[in-house]
Amino acid sequence: MNYIKFNQPYLSGKELEYIAEAHLNAQLSGDGPFTKYCSTWLEQHLKAKKSLITHSCTAALEMSAMLADINIGDEVIMPSYTFVSTANAFVLRGAVPVFVDINEKTLNIDENLIEIAITKKTKAIVVVHYAGVSCAMDEIFSIASKYGLIVIEDAAQAIQSKYKGKPLGTLGNLGCLSFHETKNIISGEGGAILLNEDKYIKKAEIIREKGTDRSKFFRGEVDKYTWQDMGSSLLPGEIICAFLKSQLENSHLILNQRMRIWSYYETLFNECKDDDLFQTPYIPSYCTHNAHMFYLLLNEKINRNDFINRMKINGIGCVSHYVPLHDSPAGKKFSRHNGTMEVTDSIAKRIVRIPLHMAITEYDQCRIVQNVNNICKDLMYVN
Numbered sequence: 309m310n311y312i313k314f315n316q317p318y319l320s321g322k323e324l325e326y327i328a329e330a331h332l333n334a335q336l337s338g339d340g341p342f343t344k345y346c347s348t349w350l351e352q353h354l355k356a357k358k359s360l361i362t363h364s365c366t367a368a369l370e371m372s373a374m375l376a377d378i379n380i381g382d383e384v385i386m387p388s389y390t391f392v393s394t395a396n397a398f399v400l401r402g403a404v405p406v407f408v409d410i411n412e413k414t415l416n417i418d419e420n421l422i423e424i425a426i427t428k429k430t431k432a433i434v435v436v437h438y439a440g441v442s443c444a445m446d447e448i449f450s451i452a453s454k455y456g457l458i459v460i461e462d463a464a465q466a467i468q469s470k471y472k473g474k475p476l477g478t479l480g481n482l483g484c485l486s487f488h489e490t491k492n493i494i495s496g497e498g499g500a501i502l503l504n505e506d507k508y509i510k511k512a513e514i515i516r517e518k519g520t521d522r523s524k525f526f527r528g529e530v531d532k533y534t535w536q537d538m539g540s541s542l543l544p545g546e547i548i549c550a551f552l553k554s555q556l557e558n559s560h561l562i563l564n565q566r567m568r569i570w571s572y573y574e575t576l577f578n579e580c581k582d583d584d585l586f587q588t589p590y591i592p593s594y595c596t597h598n599a600h601m602f603y604l605l606l607n608e609k610i611n612r613n614d615f616i617n618r619m620k621i622n623g624i625g626c627v628s629h630y631v632p633l634h635d636s637p638a639g640k641k642f643s644r645h646n647g648t649m650e651v652t653d654s655i656a657k658r659i660v661r662i663p664l665h666m667a668i669t670e671y672d673q674c675r676i677v678q679n680v681n682n683i684c685k686d687l688m689y690v691n
Contacts, residue, residue, distance in 0.1 A: 338543035365486035365499035570599035
């Protein structure tokens with residue numbers, strides 16, 4: 309019996325060939341031809357005004373905090389059910405993350421709870437498109453406009469997802485993408501910041517290049533580059549972007565295959581699902597998702613650790629997900645939450661992510677679904 313891994317990084321074709329080419333180009337540092345290709349691809353395919361490749365989505369989020377001029381004492385509204393980088397990027401600037409609860413269907417920030425969390429100190433709203441499923445952006449933009457707030461999209465999981473036909477990451481003032489090996493389009497580590505307003509472009513280039521105008525120098529706009537402002541070394545090397553180029557070239561094939569896998573899961577579960585045992589993902593009508601993950605929300609009577617262990621014994625790798633940030637040691641130290649976090653707490657205890665990657669076969673999926681049903685029934689009704 310083969311072990312079905314939770315995740316398995318995928319080679320789309322020319323990754324290793326392009327890495328060798330990067331070496332032959334005699335430029336392994338950043339912003340060479342492969343980096344430029346990836347930036348241009350994102351601009352053309354996502355219709356972003358400007359894209360800058362970074363060494364991680366964390367770096368992109370940290371850049372967004374600087375570009376949004378987040379300072380000590382500012383407040384930033386966001387969900388607690390997210391990766392630590394979403395909050396940490398703003399904590400590093402001295403700001404206070406203000407967590408609000410999530411929508412129990414989409415697991416995204418509950419747009420109905422944002423306005424009551426706004427104070428005179430609020431500077432921005434950070435939305436996280438969980439599982440590549442869009443937040444309710446029209447409602448969020450309405451609130452942001454009313455109070456003069458910046459909207460930053462944490463679209464780490466959402467490349468190729470859309471809200472009412474528009475690519476996620478390009479809707480807010482700023483957007484952040486991830487190419488971590490667990491994402492749909494990968495480069496090992498890697499990310500990008502999408503600059504959706506012209507006013508951010510010049511400063512973003514300076515921040516990303518250690519606070520210098522080095523980008524202007526390489527374009528021949530100045531005869532030497534100098535220290536201009538605060539910044540850091542946030543660009544990746546060419547090897548990362550060489551790998552990423554092949555992935556982007558095959559992005560439509562990757563999306564189509566992941567959608568086939570996701571849809572087959574949906575079909576299999578719809579044929580046999582018992583709503584008393586678990587729930588499957590909900591996709592709102594305004595969203596075109598990217599099949600980033602398939603998760604289950606177990607009945608609260610089913611012990612999740614027991615479920616994951618039983619799946620592992622049967623040769624299937626499953627994982628839980630985020631520990632809510634409001635309940636973490638650093639979250640208690642640096643942030644606060646507005647209102648109860650009942651949905652977040654409930655989801656965090658019950659969610660299980662099942663394998664979804666390019667190597668999954670339909671036979672694997674049938675085996676996974678059969679085990680899910682059998683184990684859930686056993687844990688729910690027998691124990």
